[in-house]
Amino acid sequence: MLQKIAIAGSGVAGSNLAAWLAKSNYPALVYVYDPQLNYQKACGNILLPEALEYLAVKPEVTNFIEEYEVWVNNKKVVSFSMDKNSSWMVIDKEKLVSSLREAWIHKYSFIRKPVDPYEIRSDYELVIDSRGPFSSNALRKILVARGIFEPKRDIEDRIILNFDTVNIGLSWIFPYRDKLNIGYGALKIQNPVERLKSFVESTGMGVFDKSAVRTSLLTIDYPLSRAIEGNVVRTGEALGLVLALGGEGNRLAIMSSKILADIIIHNENLDVYKKRLRRLFRETVKQGFVLKLLSSINDYKAIENAMSSLDVSFYKKFLLGSFNLKKAFLAGLKTGVFLRGSMRLYLEFIARYLSLFI
Numbered sequence: 538m539l540q541k542i543a544i545a546g547s548g549v550a551g552s553n554l555a556a557w558l559a560k561s562n563y564p565a566l567v568y569v570y571d572p573q574l575n576y577q578k579a580c581g582n583i584l585l586p587e588a589l590e591y592l593a594v595k596p597e598v599t600n601f602i603e604e605y606e607v608w609v610n611n612k613k614v615v616s617f618s619m620d621k622n623s624s625w626m627v628i629d630k631e632k633l634v635s636s637l638r639e640a641w642i643h644k645y646s647f648i649r650k651p652v653d654p655y656e657i658r659s660d661y662e663l664v665i666d667s668r669g670p671f672s673s674n675a676l677r678k679i680l681v682a683r684g685i686f687e688p689k690r691d692i693e694d695r696i697i698l699n700f701d702t703v704n705i706g707l708s709w710i711f712p713y714r715d716k717l718n719i720g721y722g723a724l725k726i727q728n729p730v731e732r733l734k735s736f737v738e739s740t741g742m743g744v745f746d747k748s749a750v751r752t753s754l755l756t757i758d759y760p761l762s763r764a765i766e767g768n769v770v771r772t773g774e775a776l777g778l779v780l781a782l783g784g785e786g787n788r789l790a791i792m793s794s795k796i797l798a799d800i801i802i803h804n805e806n807l808d809v810y811k812k813r814l815r816r817l818f819r820e821t822v823k824q825g826f827v828l829k830l831l832s833s834i835n836d837y838k839a840i841e842n843a844m845s846s847l848d849v850s851f852y853k854k855f856l857l858g859s860f861n862l863k864k865a866f867l868a869g870l871k872t873g874v875f876l877r878g879s880m881r882l883y884l885e886f887i888a889r890y891l892s893l894f895i
């Protein structure tokens with residue numbers, strides 16, 4: 538049983554982990570570091586239902602999404618519905634993190650300062666790095682902007698995901714209570730706010746208001762291959778667990794932190810951690826690869842054609858966190874996209890993928 542644990546970062550992953558430890562009355566001295574008293578992070582606030590059983594508290598669901606539209610370069614490609622049990626939920630994420638903190642804050646110490654896990658590692662038996670995008674300097678990140686805007690007409694519980702194959706990015710329109718959560722981020726755009734404004738204005742769905750816009754970093758890369766370095770263990774986005782094409786990171790942060798909490802609570806060997814994360818790693822590696830491939834091809838039309846030829850079942854699975862590489866590969870072959878990737882990219886992908894099984 539560990540006696541002294543530090544958790545660096547109390548966002549979704551760090552707070553969920555501490556909350557599970559507290560729930561199981563884990564008796565160690567636990568110190569949670571985070572400079573932010575109130576968690577505030579720009580987010581689309583989407584959560585997949587799979588995450589619920591990994592969460593130490595229930596989130597407030599503000600909207601259930603049943604209707605979906607996928608667009609490519611502002612043109613609708615597919616639309617479909619999903620039944621309520623498997624569909625996306627919009628949550629109040631700030632409230633979720635506050636409730637998770639409530640679950641441990643009276644039991645463990647909260648220290649309001651930023652830390653570098655490697656600098657404090659000698660003071661603790663185990664240090665958990667859950668600093669989200671502020672960690673993992675080795676990984677590629679982009680700045681993403683999102684605003685909560687007044688709608689121009691009555692909102693429906695419907696989402697629009699609009700892929701931008703020119704700048705290799707994504708804009709979205711999600712409901713949030715009776716407002717709209719609209720965002721934009723792209724690999725080739727450093728300041729996404731202006732693009733967000735034009736997207737909001739071009740769709741005519743929301744009223745752009747600069748004061749309602751927040752930006753934040755998002756990791757879009759392969760995950761780090763080393764989840765454990767000595768007595769430092771990474772979880773959530775600090776490990777690179779974000780699906781690079783759609784930016785989904787909440788579920789992965791929740792699942793990875795619960796998996797790590799269970800290992801600690803049951804006093805298991807940390808070596809099993811990476812094995813239990815294999816499915817999440819696999820999806821992250823696939824999407825990281827496709828994003829790298831797309832960003833290496835300067836032919837937005839070919840990418841647009843490939844993405845537009847994919848069917849409803851592909852996009853349904855994609856939205857549920859499973860990327861069908863075979864279907865994407867066939868679409869890419871027809872339009873030449875997959876033939877233009879460099880051999881280095883393919884070899885890097887194969888090596889990454891195979892390393893998951895070692």
Ligand SMILES: Cc1cc2nc3c(=O)[nH]c(=O)nc-3n(C[C@H](O)[C@H](O)[C@H](O)COP(=O)(O)OP(=O)(O)OC[C@H]3O[C@@H](n4cnc5c(N)ncnc54)[C@H](O)[C@@H]3O)c2cc1C
Nearest residue numbers: 546548549550580581582583651652669773774786787790
């Ligand atoms: C604009 C935007 C929209 C997104 N939309 C979605 C979405 O709709 N659905 C989805 O699933 N994912 C989405 N994501 C991704 C998702 O927000 C993250 O992947 C998720 O929050 C990761 O959780 P985490 O706990 O790993 O990190 P975070 O939630 O980022 O938490 C990190 C914590 O670490 C703290 N911290 C930072 N530095 C230090 C330090 N030095 N010492 C101590 N603490 C520190 C921070 O204050 C923060 O509290 C979006 C991301 C962005 C940027």
